[in-house]
Amino acid sequence: MPMSFCHYYDFEIETIVKFIREIKAKKILLQLPEGLQICASEIIQLLRNAFGDLEVILSQNPSFGSCLVDEYGAIESGADAIIHIGHIEYKYYKPKTPTLFIRGAYRGIDKDKITMLLSQVCKEQQNKVTICIGTTAQHMAEIDSFVKELRNCRIVYKGIILGCIPINPSNCDNTIIIAGGKFHCVTQALYNLSLGKHISTLCIDPYTNDLWNPEKDVEKILHVRLWKVREAFEARKWLIINGFYGQHRPYLINALIERLRSLGKEYVVVKALGITRDLLDNIGAESFDVIVITACPHVAFELDDYIKPVITAGEAMMALRRDLSRYIYPW
Numbered sequence: 001m002p003m004s005f006c007h008y009y010d011f012e013i014e015t016i017v018k019f020i021r022e023i024k025a026k027k028i029l030l031q032l033p034e035g036l037q038i039c040a041s042e043i044i045q046l047l048r049n050a051f052g053d054l055e056v057i058l059s060q061n062p063s064f065g066s067c068l069v070d071e072y073g074a075i076e077s078g079a080d081a082i083i084h085i086g087h088i089e090y091k092y093y094k095p096k097t098p099t100l101f102i103r104g105a106y107r108g109i110d111k112d113k114i115t116m117l118l119s120q121v122c123k124e125q126q127n128k129v130t131i132c133i134g135t136t137a138q139h140m141a142e143i144d145s146f147v148k149e150l151r152n153c154r155i156v157y158k159g160i161i162l163g164c165i166p167i168n169p170s171n172c173d174n175t176i177i178i179a180g181g182k183f184h185c186v187t188q189a190l191y192n193l194s195l196g197k198h199i200s201t202l203c204i205d206p207y208t209n210d211l212w213n214p215e216k217d218v219e220k221i222l223h224v225r226l227w228k229v230r231e232a233f234e235a236r237k238w239l240i241i242n243g244f245y246g247q248h249r250p251y252l253i254n255a256l257i258e259r260l261r262s263l264g265k266e267y268v269v270v271k272a273l274g275i276t277r278d279l280l281d282n283i284g285a286e287s288f289d290v291i292v293i294t295a296c297p298h299v300a301f302e303l304d305d306y307i308k309p310v311i312t313a314g315e316a317m318m319a320l321r322r323d324l325s326r327y328i329y330p331w
């Protein structure tokens with residue numbers, strides 16, 4: 001019988017139970033990314049089987065990354081702890097509320113197919129290059145356990161990649177990102193480019209076992225991004241949107257304000273948890289010349305068809321310096 005969707009993921013129920021027991025939590029806030037929300041009721045049921053009197057509140061605030069641990073949701077609900085599923089702790093943010101991160105390991109990874117794809121790349125490069133591997137929380141331990149076994153391959157496992165924290169490609173000739181969808185792989189390619197180094201990027205999707213090259217996607221994205229940066233050269237009125245938790249980036253806001261002031265530009269700073277098209281419409285973003293998202297660079301990418309240029313913090317710096325010579329990613 002085929003496994004149900006949720007059974008493809010390891011929610012480490014025993015680890016959660018142990019954590020709840022240790023901190024003697026009576027109420028917890030459960031947070032899952034969009035794609036795994038469907039598994040919430042199953043997880044809640046398993047926890048109820050372990051603790052009859054445990055109260056579980058399911059967070060519906062954004063959970064795109066571990067940068068967004070729903071601490072206000074936990075405080076408002078009187079939760080003793082947060083169970084955040086789908087990511088590992090964000091490098092730049094430590095929640096004050098006790099939080100357990102469960103990565104939600106993907107059980108369906110096909111080790112043989114991925115090994116075969118990696119060997120194929122090594123062979124094509126005649127085993128003369130150093131290939132650096134990055135992956136997401138769902139696959140990190142699994143990938144780490146088998147890439148080292150590859151013979152005739154100069155492979156360095158670089159660990160986890162986030163959309164705003166790519167792997168460090170120093171000493172790499174080639175980066176291979178093993179992740180579902182395009183998001184992480186394109187991110188790595190943009191980052192390699194922003195370092196000004198000729199490091200190629202390839203992508204392996206562990207859900208479909210496809211090996212693909214992001215070059216064309218990157219070219220298309222870059223074309224749009226540089227056009228938006230160019231539009232921002234002449235911008236007079238700037239709208240800056242800061243985020244919450246790990247997406248709260250005061251150092252970026254301060255650097256932008258300092259630069260805008262020195263150039264005599266107008267600006268307004270907004271603080272928002274979920275940055276959407278509706279939010280931009282509601283706050284009259286159309287009346288500004290450019291909108292800068294310091295929270296998450298990918299929000300700017302998703303709003304690339306907005307009526308006014310929506311740019312990342314790195315792109316804002318390029319515009320304020322009137323410098324298109326090197327694309328800056330993420331900031």
Ligand code: SF4
Pocket residue numbers: 064065066067068162163164165247295296297298
């Ligand atoms: S890419 Fe965006 S959502 Fe992902 S960790 Fe970075 S800021 Fe958070």
